[in-house]
Amino acid sequence: xxxxxxxxxxxxxxSLGSAVLGAWWLARDLPLTQPLERLYAAIFLALAxxxxxxxxxxxxxxxxxxxxxxxxxxxxxxxxxxLDA
Amino acid sequence: MxxxxxxxxxxxxxxxxxxxxxxxxxxxxxxxxxxxxxxxxWAQPPAGAAADxxxxxxxxxxxxxxxxxxxxxxxxLPSAARxxxxxxxxxxxxxxxxxxxxxRPLDTLSALDLPRRLHKTAFMGFPGRVLVSLFGxxxxxxxxxxxxxxxxxxxSLVRLRxxxxxxxxxxxxGGWSLPxxxxxxxTGALSGLGALGTLLLAPVVYxxxxxxxxxxxxxxxxxxxxxxxxxxRVDLDELLRRDAARVPGFxxxxxxxxxxxxxxxxxxxxxxxxxxxxxxxFERHLYRAxxxxxxxxxxxxxxxxxxxxxxVQPLHFARYxxxxxxxxxxxxxxxxxxxxxxxxxxxxxxxxxxxxxGERRARWLARLALGxxxxxxxxxxxxxxxxxxxxxxxxxDAVPGRVFLGLWxxxxxxxxxxPLRSCCRAGAALTALAxxxxxxxxxxxxxxxxxxxxxxxxxxxxxxxxACTGLAWxxxxxxxxxxxxxxxxxxRHA
Numbered sequence: 001x002x003x004x005x006x007x008x009x010x011x012x013x014x015s016l017g018s019a020v021l022g023a024w025w026l027a028r029d030l031p032l033t034q035p036l037e038r039l040y041a042a043i044f045l046a047l048a049x050x051x052x053x054x055x056x057x058x059x060x061x062x063x064x065x066x067x068x069x070x071x072x073x074x075x076x077x078x079x080x081x082x083l084d085a
Numbered sequence: 086m087x088x089x090x091x092x093x094x095x096x097x098x099x100x101x102x103x104x105x106x107x108x109x110x111x112x113x114x115x116x117x118x119x120x121x122x123x124x125x126x127w128a129q130p131p132a133g134a135a136a137d138x139x140x141x142x143x144x145x146x147x148x149x150x151x152x153x154x155x156x157x158x159x160x161x162l163p164s165a166a167r168x169x170x171x172x173x174x175x176x177x178x179x180x181x182x183x184x185x186x187x188x189r190p191l192d193t194l195s196a197l198d199l200p201r202r203l204h205k206t207a208f209m210g211f212p213g214r215v216l217v218s219l220f221g222x223x224x225x226x227x228x229x230x231x232x233x234x235x236x237x238x239x240x241s242l243v244r245l246r247x248x249x250x251x252x253x254x255x256x257x258x259g260g261w262s263l264p265x266x267x268x269x270x271x272t273g274a275l276s277g278l279g280a281l282g283t284l285l286l287a288p289v290v291y292x293x294x295x296x297x298x299x300x301x302x303x304x305x306x307x308x309x310x311x312x313x314x315x316x317x318r319v320d321l322d323e324l325l326r327r328d329a330a331r332v333p334g335f336x337x338x339x340x341x342x343x344x345x346x347x348x349x350x351x352x353x354x355x356x357x358x359x360x361x362x363x364x365x366x367f368e369r370h371l372y373r374a375x376x377x378x379x380x381x382x383x384x385x386x387x388x389x390x391x392x393x394x395x396x397v398q399p400l401h402f403a404r405y406x407x408x409x410x411x412x413x414x415x416x417x418x419x420x421x422x423x424x425x426x427x428x429x430x431x432x433x434x435x436x437x438x439x440x441x442x443g444e445r446r447a448r449w450l451a452r453l454a455l456g457x458x459x460x461x462x463x464x465x466x467x468x469x470x471x472x473x474x475x476x477x478x479x480x481x482d483a484v485p486g487r488v489f490l491g492l493w494x495x496x497x498x499x500x501x502x503x504p505l506r507s508c509c510r511a512g513a514a515l516t517a518l519a520x521x522x523x524x525x526x527x528x529x530x531x532x533x534x535x536x537x538x539x540x541x542x543x544x545x546x547x548x549x550x551x552a553c554t555g556l557a558w559x560x561x562x563x564x565x566x567x568x569x570x571x572x573x574x575x576x577r578h579a
Contacts, residue, residue: 008099020285027286032390035290036301040390043282047274051225058096058226059089 007063014070015057019050021077029084090234097230101433102450104223109430109458111220114204115269116423117465119403119416120542121201126167127539128194128472129184131530138163138185140322141340144170147188151181156310158342160321194472196485200465211280218277224426225270231259251439255432258425265422266429272401279394302391305380307371311349318345319376324352328370332381334359335370336406350374357406361385362396364404431458452500459512460496462553466519467492469546473526510560517553520546 023046032038053070060066101108117124141160145152152158152172161171163185173179182191207213235256259266283302287295300306321340328337341353352372355365363384371379384395399405403419405412434454441447471485500508524546531538 008103023282023286024289027289032388034388034391036298037388037390039283039286039290039298040279040394042286043275043279044390044393046282047222047271047278051222051229054222054226055096055229058100058230059092061089061092 003063007060007066008058010063010067011054011057011060011070014067014072014074015050015054018053018070018073018077019046021074021081022046022049025077025081025084028081093230093234097227097234098437100223100227100230101430102437102446104220105430105434105437106450106454106457108220108223108227109427109434109454110461111204111217111273112269112423112427112430113458113461113465114200115273116420116427117200118204119420119423120545121197122167123539123542124197124469125194126169127527127542128197128469128476129169129191129538130476131538138165138168139188141170141325142321144183144185144188145321147183147190148172148181156343156345156347158345160340160342162338162340192476192482194476194485196468196472196475196489199468199486199489200461214277215281216277218274218281221270221273221276222278224266225274228259228263228266228270232263235259251432251435255429255436258429258432262422262425262429265419266426268400269423269426272397275394275397276401279397303366305371305382307343307351307353308349308373308379310344310347313348315346315348315350315374318342318350318374319352319372321352324372324376325354327376328354328372331378332370335368338406339365345374351379352376357404358383358385359407359409361407362392362399363407364395364398366398367395448505451505455500455505455508455512456497459509459516460493460499463496463512463516463519464489464493466516466523466546466549470519470523470526473523473530477526477530506560510557513553513557513560517550517557520550520553524550 023042026042026045027039030038030041032041053073057066057070060069141162144163145160155174157175159173159175159179161173161179163170168185169191170183170185171179172181172183180193182193183189184191202208204217205214207217209216283298287298291297325337325340329335335356335358337354337356339353339355341355342350343353344350351374354370354372356368357363357365358368361368361384367382367384369382371382373379384392387395399407403416405415405419408415434450438447438451438454468485468489471480471488474480475482475485496512499512503511524543527539528543
């Protein structure tokens with residue numbers, strides 16, 4: 001029970017964290033000239049990505065799998081942001 | 086790749102059990118917000134003989150005592166359907182309301198705002214707004230998992246075979262209200278998370294001046310004050326007539342006065358542009374105080390993503406004025422689907438509890454559901470009854486708000502002290518009584534006036550009263566095993 005709760009919490013935190021990092025990356029690098037357009041495109045796309053990530057991680061076969069599915073994006077996005085900085 | 090039905094069911098059920106009680110509160114308070122204007126009209130004491138609306142300047146003159154010295158004012162214009170003028174200030178909300186037919190001051194009935202504040206901020210300001218928005222995300226997850234779970238059965242939206250009544254109701258409601266559930270989820274999530282994203286991402290898109298994001302979003306801003314006294318202000322009724330002639334197809338809803346009394350003063354006429362999903366915040370015609378036209382702002386001139394963001398609020402709060410003649414029908418459908426979403430979540434919780442009768446976690450969840458959700462229902466019914474008594478002068482102004490909070494607080498505690506079945510029965514009976522008394526009180530007051538103001542609210546209250554009476558009767562008479570609230574363990578010691 002506790003490991004399931006921990007898995008769910010990690011899935012939630014990982015998905016939200018991935019959505020925030022994804023939004024940050026999109027707002028900076030989307031090929032749109034208007035800054036406001038870039039900002040709101042990033043918000044919409046991050047919400048869609050975050051929801052998909054939440055559902056996908058929620059379907060993991062074990063708590064570890066749930067956490068892995070949600071959090072695997074985090075280092076990739078963080079690395080991409082760092083390399084692109 | 087095939088989807089594992091067991092995993093989908095587990096995700097749908099677990100998410101519903103963990104957050105369904107709170108999600109119901111968000112949905113119910115959202116439905117209240119949709120009907121808020123109608124509830125305010127319903128709660129006002131009956132007007133005298135019907136008359137035409139008074140000119141705006143005459144109404145404003147009646148409120149001079151209150152508005153003198155205020156340099157920023159927003160006037161929410163009356164209409165034939167809603168003959169009240171709301172006078173709002175930036176800081177205090179809308180503290181004054183006048184009957185636009187005779188200019189008499191009306192009670193603002195601030196207690197009715199409590200469930201709306203619960204939906205908008207959960208009484209916690211901006212953090213609460215973000216928190217409530219997360220339930221939009223949760224709703225999307227539930228809808229998506231439910232859709233994947235039932236995708237084969239959705240081919241038949243008429244009958245789900247081989248299931249109990251609660252399951253059939255859950256499936257049918259989910260299938261029929263699916264487009265609105267997605268709409269509620271997306272627009273609800275973006276209402277708070279969009280604002281948070283705007284704050285967080287402003288330094289990314291405007292690295293030098295993050296605050297520019299709001300100036301760009303709200304552009305064009307009214308001219309600044311000059312610090313010199315103003316000449317005469319234009320007659321607002323005349324300005325509204327000229328604006329209607331200049332921009333046909335614009336529906337004015339608000340007049341905003343900026344820097345009143347200053348030489349840099351300006352007047353904004355805000356409203357809806359037909360065919361543009363937007364709000365009076367973004368559809369504005371700006372004039373100098375002497376009536377000279379300055380500029381127009383409309384979402385039509387924005388890019389696709391900004392327009393999509395602007396469309397979130399009118400779609401979430403059913404402000405369909407921009408659709409012209411269809412707006413009333415669509416707003417009614419939107420409210421009906423909001424209530425259907427409440428029934429969907431309630432039936433889902435019921436199913437989960439029924440499957441786990443006797444389990445400790447089911448007892449906890451049943452108590453929480455009764456206390457928070459059933460309590461909110463009872464508290465809002467009590468609030469409506471108290472407001473009816475307040476406008477007749479039988480109760481002091483502060484009482485309706487206390488009735489709401491008191492009933493809800495008591496309902497939270499009761500399921501932990503009283504057997505659940507008795508608690509459910511008493512709560513349903515009290516809710517039914519409050520609903521019916523509130524409707525009867527309003528109908529009696531209206532009977533002498535020969536009109537039927539806000540009758541859909543009375544009808545809804547009577548139907549809710551009948552439904553709660555049925556629930557109270559069933560809880561008292563049905564066999565114990567049929568109800569998740571018929572817990573065999575002694576409740577006080579569980």
